[in-house]
Amino acid sequence: MNPDLTITTESFPGGVLVMTVEGELDILSAPEFKARLDDAIAGPSTAIFVDLAECGFLDSTTLKIFAHAAQELDGQGQRLSLVVPTAIIRRVFEITHLEGLFTMYSDRDTALRSSAAATGTTSNHDRRLDRESVQDRTRFGS
Numbered sequence: 001m002n003p004d005l006t007i008t009t010e011s012f013p014g015g016v017l018v019m020t021v022e023g024e025l026d027i028l029s030a031p032e033f034k035a036r037l038d039d040a041i042a043g044p045s046t047a048i049f050v051d052l053a054e055c056g057f058l059d060s061t062t063l064k065i066f067a068h069a070a071q072e073l074d075g076q077g078q079r080l081s082l083v084v085p086t087a088i089i090r091r092v093f094e095i096t097h098l099e100g101l102f103t104m105y106s107d108r109d110t111a112l113r114s115s116a117a118a119t120g121t122t123s124n125h126d127r128r129l130d131r132e133s134v135q136d137r138t139r140f141g142s
Helices: 030-042 060-075 087-095 108-119 125-130
Strands: 006-012 016-025 047-058 080-083 103-105 135-139
Touching (some): 016 030
Parallel strands (some): 016 047, 080 103
């Protein structure tokens, strides 16, 4: 297990779920990440975003998890969205030609604004206090 990986899950109005990944997504952390993403997909969320702003590394195991999740959501008429502000992580999706499976955003605020526009809810930076504050922090290896 990777003791330096944290996954935070936040729910926002309109059924929006944001999973924030801090640390590395690799073969050691992949099973727990997959379980958390599968739980999110099975839940009541209408939109799922994975924020990779604090993710320093991801490997092919993680790419496979993302691809499978995107296909599963596509079958439900939804799309997996990723927040990928760093060029190095974005490049991994581009090199593998997987970027077309996801809606990709360069920052979290833009992603949440696009979701708010699609669902007709307010979820911009100034209204963050209005969100449903459901947070779940998991520290691996603790």
